[in-house]
Amino acid sequence: xxxxxxxxxxxxxxxxxxxxxxxxxxxxxxxxxxxxxxxxxxxxxxxxxxxxxxxxxxxxxxxxxxxxxxxxxxxxxxxxxxxxxxxxxxxxxxxxxxxxxxxxxxxxxxxxxxxxxxxxxxxxxxxxxxxxxxxxxxxxxxxxxxxxxxxxxxxxxxxxxxxxxxxxxxxxxxxxxxxxxxxxxxxxxxxxxxxxxxxxxxxxxxxxxxxxxxxxxxxxxxxxxxxxxxxxxxxxxxxxxxxxxxxxxxxxxxxxxxxxxxxxxxxxxxxxxxxxxxxxxxxxxxxxxxxxxxxxxxxxxxxxxxxxxxxxxxxxxxxxxxxxxxxxxxxxxxxxxxxxxxxxxxxxxxxxxxxxxxxxxxxxxxxxxxxxxxxxxxxxxxxxxxxxxxxxxxxxxxxxxx
Numbered sequence: 001x002x003x004x005x006x007x008x009x010x011x012x013x014x015x016x017x018x019x020x021x022x023x024x025x026x027x028x029x030x031x032x033x034x035x036x037x038x039x040x041x042x043x044x045x046x047x048x049x050x051x052x053x054x055x056x057x058x059x060x061x062x063x064x065x066x067x068x069x070x071x072x073x074x075x076x077x078x079x080x081x082x083x084x085x086x087x088x089x090x091x092x093x094x095x096x097x098x099x100x101x102x103x104x105x106x107x108x109x110x111x112x113x114x115x116x117x118x119x120x121x122x123x124x125x126x127x128x129x130x131x132x133x134x135x136x137x138x139x140x141x142x143x144x145x146x147x148x149x150x151x152x153x154x155x156x157x158x159x160x161x162x163x164x165x166x167x168x169x170x171x172x173x174x175x176x177x178x179x180x181x182x183x184x185x186x187x188x189x190x191x192x193x194x195x196x197x198x199x200x201x202x203x204x205x206x207x208x209x210x211x212x213x214x215x216x217x218x219x220x221x222x223x224x225x226x227x228x229x230x231x232x233x234x235x236x237x238x239x240x241x242x243x244x245x246x247x248x249x250x251x252x253x254x255x256x257x258x259x260x261x262x263x264x265x266x267x268x269x270x271x272x273x274x275x276x277x278x279x280x281x282x283x284x285x286x287x288x289x290x291x292x293x294x295x296x297x298x299x300x301x302x303x304x305x306x307x308x309x310x311x312x313x314x315x316x317x318x319x320x321x322x323x324x325x326x327x328x329x330x331x332x333x334x335x336x337x338x339x340x341x342x343x344x345x346x347x348x349x350x351x352x353x354x355x356x357x358x359x360x361x362x363x364x365x366x367x368x369x370x371x372x373x374x375x376x377x378x379x380x381x382x383x384x385x386x387x388x389x390x391x392x393x394x395x396x397x398x399x400x401x402x
Contacts, residue, residue: 013194017132018141020190021125022148024084027183028121029149030156031091031114033240033265034176035060037157037258038098040244041169042107050245050372052104054364057241058357059108063115065353069346071120072127080124081195085188087124090117092180099173117180123346128191146326150269154262161258215337216344221396222335225328226348228288228393230355231386232324237356238363238379239299239321240264245372250307260314267318275323285394287327292383294320299380303373324386325352334400 039053048056075083094114101107125145133141156176163172216222243264244257252260271291279287298317302310329348336344367375 014132014141016194017191018129018145020187020194021084021129022145024088024121024125024183024187025145025149026152026155027088027180028091028118028152030152031095031118031176031180032060032064033153033261034156034160035111035114036240036244036261037161037164037254038169038173039241040248040257041164041254043245045169046101046103046107048104050242050364050368051361052364054241054360054362054367056104056107056111057237057360060111060115061237061353061357061360063112064119065350065357067116067119068123068350068353072123072346075120075124075127080128081188081191083120084124084128084191085184087117087120087184088187089181089184092177092182092184093117095173095177095180097177099170099177122349126345146272146329147269150265150272150322153265153268157265158258158262161255161261165255214344214347216335217337218335218396218400221393221400222332222344224389224393224396225331225335226351228386228389229325229328229348229352231382231389232292232328233352234355234359235295235379235383235386236321236325238359238382239376241360242363242367242372242376245367246302246376247307247310249372250310252307256307256311260311263311263314264318264321267315268322269318270315271319271321271323272326274319275326278323279327284327284331284397285390288324289387289390291320291324291327292386295324296380296383299376299383303376331397334397 035057039056042048042056043050043053071083071087091114094110094112094117097110097113098107101110129141129145160172160176163175167175240261243260244252247257247260275287275291278290282290295317298313298320302313302317305313329345332344332348363375363379366378
């Protein structure tokens, strides 16, 4: 009977942890992706060039990449729940600063703060969920957790776009900032309550004992996988910031741009589930090849399509654009030891987000020098480049999965 009660208590603890971390994921992904809607507004209102627009997104991405590992070290010292809550509040303060900005420098500082605050979420929430479900069901729980991020990508950019139409971009930024500050306190109080209940129930929690090194069993295989992840992230981060500009060239209003971004993110949410199933049925490499072909063809079709047709294409692009990352994320564990999963995922995320910081600058400069259409055409070519690496990655995956 006592064992049954403990099991039920553990299950409640796990569900509550997943709920809070999923809520944080929803909020943080909404923070980072609402920027896509604000970029063209800042471009017009503050007279920014496309290179500056790309730099703003790159600053956010660089902060996201650079603060993921420090977030883990801070969590070891001060506790994951405190750092997760603090990061949420810091991201909210970044949006407050953005609402006060009068030019590029002010926005750059604000988005660096947003990125630094948002960086804590992925490694810490993933670790909290994984630890809560260490008794079983971890993969399914992390799948639900990943999906909540896509909900944020759908909800917050649309809300910001609508808010801009009613109260302007500055007040919309203040509103997002207030949401972040309030959300940080809610996360802290909720996780503190969950921890207190777990202690009362006698549930021990915490990571396993220390281990040496990074635990990467196949450095070449992990490097190839990380390179594919780098290019895939660069494709996504080079496409999304300049999609609003392409749509506005086709005659879209700002409200339509927010709706269009929601279509992409909705497709991305479907892609994370669908591509996981495809990978199980047809294999990882075949699925990656399929998603990259669809990404490239979708972007090319988008360049020449009228606005209405472009809107219809966007969900399909979203499926392929996000689907690859879901497949790659699930493959990382095959190259590393069990007790070094978190560290390997942190490294994989850092490499990918690092490329995401550079890509908008490069493709923004190309867009300024030639055109947005030409720049996005090169993004489609980069998706094809990923396919060229797949024959080298395939035997490594087969070897480590055996």
